[in-house]
Amino acid sequence: MKYIFLAxxxxxxxxxxxxxxxxxxxxxxxxxxxxxxxxxVAVVQWAPPSPTPMGVDAKAAEAFKQQNRDALAAYIRQAxxxxxxxxxxxxxGVDGYPAFPNVPPEDQDYRDRKDIQPYVETIPxxxxxxxxALAKELGIYIHVGFAEVDPKTNKYYNAAVxxxxxxxxxxxxxxxxxxxxxxxxxxxxxxxxxxxxxFGKVGLIVCADVYSDFPMANYxxxxxxxxxxxxxxxxxxxxxxxxxxxxxxxxAYLLAANQPYFPDSGVINPDGSAQSHIRQTDGLAYGYxxxx
Numbered sequence: 489m490k491y492i493f494l495a496x497x498x499x500x501x502x503x504x505x506x507x508x509x510x511x512x513x514x515x516x517x518x519x520x521x522x523x524x525x526x527x528x529v530a531v532v533q534w535a536p537p538s539p540t541p542m543g544v545d546a547k548a549a550e551a552f553k554q555q556n557r558d559a560l561a562a563y564i565r566q567a568x569x570x571x572x573x574x575x576x577x578x579x580x581g582v583d584g585y586p587a588f589p590n591v592p593p594e595d596q597d598y599r600d601r602k603d604i605q606p607y608v609e610t611i612p613x614x615x616x617x618x619x620x621a622l623a624k625e626l627g628i629y630i631h632v633g634f635a636e637v638d639p640k641t642n643k644y645y646n647a648a649v650x651x652x653x654x655x656x657x658x659x660x661x662x663x664x665x666x667x668x669x670x671x672x673x674x675x676x677x678x679x680x681x682x683x684x685x686x687f688g689k690v691g692l693i694v695c696a697d698v699y700s701d702f703p704m705a706n707y708x709x710x711x712x713x714x715x716x717x718x719x720x721x722x723x724x725x726x727x728x729x730x731x732x733x734x735x736x737x738x739x740a741y742l743l744a745a746n747q748p749y750f751p752d753s754g755v756i757n758p759d760g761s762a763q764s765h766i767r768q769t770d771g772l773a774y775g776y777x778x779x780x
Contacts, residue, residue, distance in 0.1 A: 536584035615634045622651075647663075665696040695720060
């Protein structure tokens with residue numbers, strides 16, 4: 489029940505551009521564990537530097553997405569070069585969010601299916617092909633978020649996809665708890681998604697799922713070891729509280745990769761303590777997961 493109250497509180501406390509970021513003492517990377525076997529992981533706090541163009545054709549939309557894929561790939565390469573074996577990227581990191589007249593950048597969203605139609609793609613498709621090749625090249629796990637269309641139903645989804653070090657898709661998740669206007673252009677997923685890794689069982693979630701009973705209760709029952717959260721948070725200075733609550737509820741490591749509109753990203757231990765936490769700085773935060 490307390491998670492329902494948290495969800496209601498977050499909606500009620502919907503503070504946007506008039507609330508400044510409260511700077512924190514950022515921790516980009518914790519000390520390396522001195523005992524046991526561990527692997528380094530990373531999260532990327534990033535969003536496209538320009539708003540998603542509206543009213544464009546599929547060719548222009550693809551060019552915009554490719555710019556964003558390339559930017560994310562640069563961060564992923566940097567993380568892999570530093571030793572990360574898994575990299576999580578933000579919700580809709582490939583597609584970004586559009587600009588509308590007289591609407592603050594932090595509040596902007598697609599309005600309907602027509603707005604997002606040029607950006608949706610199938611799985612497999614250009615984005616999965618791109619990051620599959622990158623995961624195989626670097627020999628790491630990669631999670632990426634983008635807008636998906638199901639060719640059989642023509643429904644649109646907020647998707648997160650995981651690739652293993654061989655480039656295979658090992659996780660395909662559709663956001664379950666759509667937030668506010670998302671219902672105007674997206675359909676909701678209806679099941680959790682996990683895969684086995686050297687770090688244990690990994691579960692995928694997207695944004696508002698982190699404070700919702702479904703899927704969080706299901707992930708707790710599934711006894712996942714890691715929750716990979718791709719998010720674009722919507723309340724200033726509040727994301728970290730929700731992320732740590734999610735980690736403690738499921739008793740799992742939580743890797744939060746956020747867009748920087750209402751920033752908070754990092755790696756959280758199952759007891760809710762932080763390994764790393766960045767807020768006012770875009771880029772990479774690191775952590776360690778025990779090897780099984």
